[in-house]
Amino acid sequence: MPRKNVLPLAGKPLIAHTILAARESSLISRVVVSTDDAEIAAAARDAGAEIVWRPADLAGDMAKSEDAVLHVLGELESNEGYSPEITVMIQCTSPLTAAEDLDGTIGKLIDADADTALAVTAFHYFLWQNDAEGEAIAVNHDKSFRLMRQQRTPEFVETGAVYAMRTARFREVKHRFFGKTVLHETPPERRLEIDEPEDFRVAEERFGRLRRSREAALPARPSAIMMDFDGVFTDDRVFVSETGEESVVCSRRDGMGIERLRGLDIPMVVISKEQNSVVAARCRKLRLEHHHGIDNKLALARDWFADRGIDPKNAIFVGNDRNDVECMTFVGTAVAPRDAHRSALDAADIVLDADGGRGAIRLLADMIEAKQAGDH
The missing domain is CATH 3.90.550.10 (Spore Coat Polysaccharide Biosynthesis Protein SpsA; Chain A)
Structure with a gap:
């Protein structure tokens, strides 16, 4: 050719x-x-x-x-x-x-x-x-x-x-x-x-x-986006130094995705079971509301929506493992990175064409922007 x-x-x-x-x-x-x-x-x-x-x-x-x-x-x-x-x-x-x-x-x-x-x-x-x-x-x-x-x-x-x-x-x-x-x-x-x-x-x-298939599964305008941290913002690995200090790898692309979503005025929050302060450190840098060390994610999610008067049926939850499934089924649209646990993949309405910690959130932001542009 x-x-x-x-x-x-x-x-x-x-x-x-x-x-x-x-x-x-x-x-x-x-x-x-x-x-x-x-x-x-x-x-x-x-x-x-x-x-x-x-x-x-x-x-x-x-x-x-x-x-x-x-x-x-x-x-x-x-x-x-x-x-x-x-x-x-x-x-x-x-x-x-x-x-x-x-x-x-x-x-x-x-x-x-x-x-x-x-x-x-x-x-x-x-x-x-x-x-x-x-x-x-x-x-x-x-x-x-x-x-x-x-x-x-x-x-x-x-x-x-x-x-x-x-x-x-x-x-x-x-x-x-x-x-x-x-x-x-x-x-x-x-x-x-x-x-x-x-x-x-x-x-x-x-x-x-x-x-079309991905955008169709998204709400026209999400009322909120909830996200797990490990396996969503990270690739689910942890690095341990000889002194026991833990670190993770995040994607700068996801940071840009959060900025794009903030520009759309969508409330966002991270709910994580992880105790390590690395969750708070990364979320503070991204200016994201966050709650870590949470064993009962669903209870916190219910309260979070109720306190803000937000309809969860028009919200998105991004999760990657079994302890996210309850929240994924509670909201209107469940999203999982491509490498999520099978239980999360089965619960997902949308499986992103990206792995956790490798641009999954940025891809979701692009999809939401495209959806809103199409609706206009």
């Missing part, structure tokens, strides 16, 4: 979608586009990327993606002395890629102390091929004994969207897979590569369906 990288998709040039996902990533610090095309460079800059101009010998159809990335790394090092520990190769032809896919792939590489990582989706199909005589040969199964899906060893298909690599070794071996390789599983609905005009139509439909 000629010029597909700059063709419009869901109101943006194709290349802009992956650039914006990378900019929203909590683990990516710099986004660079390699190109020899002025129009692509302009679209990439508009989306917030830097440009490294690609030489002619790397611009042909037969040029390898790895060679372009190696050229970028060489230019950044020679011009700035800059060499990242991890390099992430993102394909702009996978516009459904989310920041969570990027952070998940990078996080898997780090957590597993791996050398390379890639995004995949689950694969449940039976593969066949023809042998030299034209007879069909079963590839990934025994044709005489068809196991049920739950009995089969899980298989995964490469999405083609995200690859993470330890930079130093990558520059030595010059290909994207080396050493210990790990997989990060992403939702199958985001696996889409744009190659043909039909792919654009499929992508447009998926963008539209995703936006």
